Amino acid sequence: MAIDALLQPVVLFFLLGALAAAVRSDLVIPEAVAKAISLYLMMSIGLRGGAEVAESGFTHDMALAGGAGLALSFLLPLPAFWLLRTLGKLDRTNAAAVAAHYGSVSVVTFATGSEILRQAGMAPAGFMVGVLAVMETPAIITGLLLARAGKSDSLASRGGLLHETFLNGSVILLLGSFLIGMIDGKEGLKAVAPVFDVPFRGMLCIFLLDMGLIAARRLMDRRALTARTVALALLLPVVNGSFGVLLGSWLGLDAGSAAALGILAGSASYIAVPAVMRLALPAADPGLYLGMSLAVTFPFNLTLGIAWYGWLAARLIP
Amino acid sequence: MAIDALLQPVVLFFLLGALAAAVRSDLVIPEAVAKAISLYLMMSIGLRGGAEVAESGFTHDMALAGGAGLALSFLLPLPAFWLLRTLGKLDRTNAAAVAAHYGSVSVVTFATGSEILRQAGMAPAGFMVGVLAVMETPAIITGLLLARAGKSDSLASRGGLLHETFLNGSVILLLGSFLIGMIDGKEGLKAVAPVFDVPFRGMLCIFLLDMGLIAARRLMDRRALTARTVALALLLPVVNGSFGVLLGSWLGLDAGSAAALGILAGSASYIAVPAVMRLALPAADPGLYLGMSLAVTFPFNLTLGIAWYGWLAARLIP
Amino acid sequence: MAIDALLQPVVLFFLLGALAAAVRSDLVIPEAVAKAISLYLMMSIGLRGGAEVAESGFTHDMALAGGAGLALSFLLPLPAFWLLRTLGKLDRTNAAAVAAHYGSVSVVTFATGSEILRQAGMAPAGFMVGVLAVMETPAIITGLLLARAGKSDSLASRGGLLHETFLNGSVILLLGSFLIGMIDGKEGLKAVAPVFDVPFRGMLCIFLLDMGLIAARRLMDRRALTARTVALALLLPVVNGSFGVLLGSWLGLDAGSAAALGILAGSASYIAVPAVMRLALPAADPGLYLGMSLAVTFPFNLTLGIAWYGWLAARLIP
Amino acid sequence: MTTETTHRRRIEVLADEPLIPAIVRLAAEAGITYYTLLPTSGGAGAHGRWRDDQLSGATAKVMLLAITSPEHAAAFIDRLAPLLESHHLLLLSSDVEVVRGSKFD
Amino acid sequence: MTTETTHRRRIEVLADEPLIPAIVRLAAEAGITYYTLLPTSGGAGAHGRWRDDQLSGATAKVMLLAITSPEHAAAFIDRLAPLLESHHLLLLSSDVEVVRGSKFD
Amino acid sequence: MTTETTHRRRIEVLADEPLIPAIVRLAAEAGITYYTLLPTSGGAGAHGRWRDDQLSGATAKVMLLAITSPEHAAAFIDRLAPLLESHHLLLLSSDVEVVRGSKFD
Ligand SMILES: Nc1ncnc2c1ncn2[C@@H]1O[C@H](COP(=O)(O)O)[C@@H](O)[C@H]1O
Ligand SMILES: Nc1ncnc2c1ncn2[C@@H]1O[C@H](COP(=O)(O)O)[C@@H](O)[C@H]1O
Ligand SMILES: Nc1ncnc2c1ncn2[C@@H]1O[C@H](COP(=O)(O)O)[C@@H](O)[C@H]1O
Ligand code: NA
Ligand code: NA
Numbered sequence A, B, C: 001m002a003i004d005a006l007l008q009p010v011v012l013f014f015l016l017g018a019l020a021a022a023v024r025s026d027l028v029i030p031e032a033v034a035k036a037i038s039l040y041l042m043m044s045i046g047l048r049g050g051a052e053v054a055e056s057g058f059t060h061d062m063a064l065a066g067g068a069g070l071a072l073s074f075l076l077p078l079p080a081f082w083l084l085r086t087l088g089k090l091d092r093t094n095a096a097a098v099a100a101h102y103g104s105v106s107v108v109t110f111a112t113g114s115e116i117l118r119q120a121g122m123a124p125a126g127f128m129v130g131v132l133a134v135m136e137t138p139a140i141i142t143g144l145l146l147a148r149a150g151k152s153d154s155l156a157s158r159g160g161l162l163h164e165t166f167l168n169g170s171v172i173l174l175l176g177s178f179l180i181g182m183i184d185g186k187e188g189l190k191a192v193a194p195v196f197d198v199p200f201r202g203m204l205c206i207f208l209l210d211m212g213l214i215a216a217r218r219l220m221d222r223r224a225l226t227a228r229t230v231a232l233a234l235l236l237p238v239v240n241g242s243f244g245v246l247l248g249s250w251l252g253l254d255a256g257s258a259a260a261l262g263i264l265a266g267s268a269s270y271i272a273v274p275a276v277m278r279l280a281l282p283a284a285d286p287g288l289y290l291g292m293s294l295a296v297t298f299p300f301n302l303t304l305g306i307a308w309y310g311w312l313a314a315r316l317i318p
Numbered sequence D, E, F: 001m002t003t004e005t006t007h008r009r010r011i012e013v014l015a016d017e018p019l020i021p022a023i024v025r026l027a028a029e030a031g032i033t034y035y036t037l038l039p040t041s042g043g044a045g046a047h048g049r050w051r052d053d054q055l056s057g058a059t060a061k062v063m064l065l066a067i068t069s070p071e072h073a074a075a076f077i078d079r080l081a082p083l084l085e086s087h088h089l090l091l092l093s094s095d096v097e098v099v100r101g102s103k104f105d
C-alpha cells in the first residue's frame, strides 16, 4: 500500500508544491481560492459522511468511536505537553499551545487518508466524519487549562475567545454539512453529487499542491524550529496515531475505522486551533506551532503516517 | 411541495449559513469566490435558457411573457412606492430606491425557484431566462423618475449612471450567455455541459450558504430596518408575486412559466440595483434597501414565497 | 473549420468579454479566480499530455518536436527583433522585450487551439504539451541578450532574475503536472478526471471571457500602441506560425502536431515573459508588450490564426 | 549625499466603489490626474458597520490616494466637501515629502 | 474659497486577524468607535517573515485605521502600549487634517 | 498617564510586484529590514491607467511600508531615487510617531 499511496496524484501534487517552494519558485495559489477549496472539502466530507450515517442508522460502534474521539482530544494534549516540556524544552505557554494542536485534528489529513484507505479497500465508516468534528475543539480547552491562560493583560480577556473556540467556521461547516447529509441521505444528495462527491479527489489535488507550497515555505523559514521540536513533530504523530489505532481495534471497530481513528489521533490541526491560540495565547509563537503541525507533521502523515496507521489496523483487525 | 422544498440541500445550506451568522461564527466565503459563483450562475442560467429557446423556436408565449415582464418591471415600483411612502413612512428618496429593488429581480431566487419547480415537475420554459434579463433594468428607470434624481450636487451628474444602469456586468453576462446558448444550442453546448449544466445545483448550494451568512448578518445589524419596513418586505413579495402568477395564468402561460413570472415579480434585486442606487441616489440608505431585499425578502421567498407561487400557479393552471 | 471554430462557446465567450469591455461595462472576473483558472488549465494540460505520453512511450517524433520547439524559441526572437527595430521603429530595449514575448508561447492559445483541432479530428500528440513547456523560457534569454541587459542601475542586478526566468510558477506547474501525468498514466488519473479532464472546455470558456475583457480594455487604453506595432502584432503570428507549421511538416510530424507547433510559434506569451521583463528590462514599456501580445495577437490567433495554422497543416500533411 | 525632497499634500478619500469613477472625474477637474486605489476589508462609521462586499460592490469601500500640490489639494477638497455627508465619504489630508516634486503637481 | 480643515490624529494598528475584534473593543473603551480595516499581503519583523494566509487566518495581518481626537488617541495608545510586544503589534500615530472635525472625536 | 512616543520616518514605495524582492534587498542594504506590504487595486500615472492584474502579476502594484530612523530613511531614498523614473516607482516619506522607538531603527 505504501508505495502505491505515494504515487497517487494527491501525494504527487503535494510533493510538486513542496518542490516548487524548495527551489523558491514564485508559484502561488490565490489564498481566496485555497480558502474556498478548504471550505469545499469540509462540505463534501460532511455531506458524504452524513449520508452514509443516514443509510447505516445509529450503531453501537458509532457511539464508541465518538466517545473515544472525545476522550482522545481531551487527553492527548497531556502526554504531549509533558514531552514538549521535557524533551522539547519549551516554556509552559508554547508547550500548551503546541499540545492543543496535536490533540486536535487535521481535516485534510483525514480526507486524504480516507481516500487512500478507500483505494486499498479499507473505507472507514461514515460516522468517522462525526468523530472528526467531535475531536476538533476539546483539545483547545485542555491546552488553555495547561497554559493557565486568561491573564489580565491579554486581549483575549475582551471576549471573542469562546466564539473562536466553539463556533469556529470550519467546525460549524463540517457539522452542518454532516447534518444536511443525514437529513437528505444519498438519494436527496444525488442532484448535488456532481459538485460534492465526484470531483472530491481532484479538488484535494489542488489543495495539496497549495499545502506543499505552504509547508515547504514554512520549513525553509524554520526560525522557530529546533532539532528537538522537529523530532517531536515526528514522534507525536507516530505515538498518538498508533495509540488511536490500538484503541479503535480494542473497541472492536472495523479496520478502516480504526485506521481513521489513528489518522485523527496522529494528525495535528493547522486551521481551527492556530486561530484560537493567536488570540488566547498571544505569547506562544505561531512560527513554532504552525511550523511543527504544518511543515513537519502534515507531510510526515501524508507520506508515511497514513500508510503506517493503515498497515497497523490491517494487522490488528484481520 | 412546500416541505420537500424546504429540506432540499440548497435551502438547508442557506439555513446553515444563516445559523452560523446568528451564533456569530466567523465563517466566511471569500468574496472573490462568492462573486465568481454568482457570475457562474448567470452564465449557466443564460446558456441553458438560450439552448432551450433554440430548440423550441420563437413562440407566441415568449413574446407575451417578455412583454409582461417589461411591463411588470416598469410598473411594479409604482404601487410599491406608494406603500413605502404611506405604510412604510419612508421619505421620497428612500421609498423610490426601495421601490426600484422590488420592481427588478433576484437572479438567485429565480435560479432556486426554477430548480424547485423542475423537481416538482413544473419546469418553467427556457424563455423565462430572457424575461429575467428583461426585468432587471426598467424598474431602475421608474425608481429614478420617482426620486426626481439628478440634482446638481450629486456625483451621479458626473456620468457613469447610464453605464451602471444599462451595462451592468450581470445583465450583460446573462444576456450574452443567453445569446450564446441560442447560437450553439444543446448540441453545441455538450462539451461545456460538465461545467455549465451538471454542477449547477451544487454550486447553488455553496452560493446559498454565503447568502445565508450575508442575509443573517444584515438582519442582525438591522440599524436601518423598522417593524414597518420589515412588514413591507414580507408584504411586497406576496402581493407582487401573486400578481405575477395571475398575470401569467391570464396570458395563458404554462403553470411552470406562470410560477416563474410570479417568482420574478415577487423577488427583489440585491446585485444590479444597489450598485446603481449608491451612485444615483446616494442619500438613500443602503442599509435599508439591502436590509429589506437581502435580509427579509430573499429568505422569505426561498422558504415560503417560491412554494406559494408554485402552488398558486398549479391551482390556476391545471 | 474556420466558421465552426468561431461559433464555439469558447470563442463566443471571448467575444462576449470583448464586447462587454468595449461598451465599458463594469463586468469583472475576480482576479484571484482568473489566476486560479489559469493554474487549473496548466495542471489539466500537463496531466493529460503526460498521460498520453505515458501511453505512447517515447518516440522519434517527440525528440524532433522538442528540438524544433527549443530552436524556435531561441531563434524566433531574432527576425522579430529586426522587424521591430526597422518596421516597428522601436528602441533596442523595447524591441528586445517584445521579441522575447513572440519567441515564447501562450498556454491558453495552445489549449484553445488543441480543443479546436481535436474537434476537427486533428488532435495533436500528447508530447506537444512537453514542447509547450520547453518553449516558454529560451526566448527570454535571447531577448535579454538582444537588450544587452544587466546594467548596474537596474534592480535586476540584485538577483531574482534567474528565478523569475527559470522557476516561473507557470512553467513549474506545467512541467510538474506533465511528469505526474507520465507517472500515473490514464488509469491512475481516472479518479481525478472529473476535475482535470471533463470540465476543461467549460473552464476555458470562463477564462476566455476574462481574456476578452482584459484584451479589449488594453486595446481601448492603447496609449503605447502605434499603427506600426499593431501591424507587426498581426504579421508576427502569421509569419512565425506558418513557419512553425512548415517546420513541423518538414520534420514529418502528423498534421495535428504540426498545426500545434504552428500555434506555439505563432502565439505570444502574456504571463511568464512579462513578469520577467518588468524586472529585467524595467525601461521597456509593459503597455507595449502586453498591448501587442494580449490585445492584438491573442485575439487574432483565437479567431483566425488557429484556423489558418490548422488549414495549412491539413493541406501540407494529408 | 542626501536626495532633495519636496513637500506635497497627501489626499485620501474613502468611498463606496460605485462612486469611484465619479470621484476620479471630480479630481481631474481639480487638476489631479494621478492616483492609486487601495482595497479595504471592513469598518464602522456613523452609518453602521460594513464588511467587504464584492457581490454587488454597492457597499464595498475603496481608498483613493493622491499626492498633489497644496493648490490642487485645496481645489479638490473644496469640490468634495459638500458631498462628504450625503455620500458617506471620508476625506483626509496630510503632509508628505516626495522626490522629484514636479511629478506631483 | 478654502474649506476649513481641523487637526486630528491618525492611528494605525497592524495586528493578526484573530485579534482585531478585541482591538476594536479596546478602541471603543478609549472612545474610538469609527474605523476602517485595510488588508495586507506580507511583511517582515522581529518575529520573521509572513505572507497573506487566509487558510486559518491565524497569521494574516490587518491594518486598522482610525482618525480621532488627540485625547482619544492618547487613551487608546495608553491601553495598547503594554500589549505591543506580547501581541506582535505595530502602532503608528501621525497628524492628519479633516473637514468637519466634529465627526472625528 | 501618557505613553511616550518617538519620531520616526514613514517610507512608502509603490512598485510593480516583480520588483518587490529586489526593493526589499535594496532596503536591507540601507539598514531597513522590517516592512509591511499592502495590496492595491488600480491607479493612474504618467504611464497610463492600470487595474489589479494577478494573471502575470507583471503590472500588479504593491505598496511597501517601512517605519525607520531618519538616517536609514535617507540612505534608502538615496539608493532608490535614481531608479524612480526608469522603474515607474512612487516614493513617499512622512513623519510618524511610534511607541518603543528602538524597534524602528
Ligand atoms: N474616524 C474614522 N476613522 C476611520 N475610518 C472612518 C472614520 N469615520 C468613518 N470612517 C470610515 O468611513 C466609513 C463611512 O463613514 P460614515 O459615513 O460615518 O458611516 C465608515 O464605515 C468607516 O469605514
Ligand atoms: N518598522 C516597521 N515598518 C513596517 N512594518 C513593520 C515594522 N516593524 C514591524 N512591522 C510589521 O509588523 C509585523 C510584526 O512585527 P514584529 O512583531 O516585529 O514581528 C511585521 O511582520 C511587519 O509586517
Ligand atoms: N501623484 C500620485 N498620487 C498617487 N499615486 C500616484 C501618483 N503618481 C503616480 N502614482 C501611482 O504610481 C503609479 C506609477 O506612476 P507613473 O510612473 O507616473 O505611471 C501610477 O499608476 C499610480 O498608481
Ligand atoms: Na490529533
Ligand atoms: Na420583482
Ligand code: NA
Residues within 6 Å of the ligand: C076, C101, C102, C103, C104, C105, C106, C240, C264, C265, C266, C267, C268, C269
Ligand atoms: Na511564439
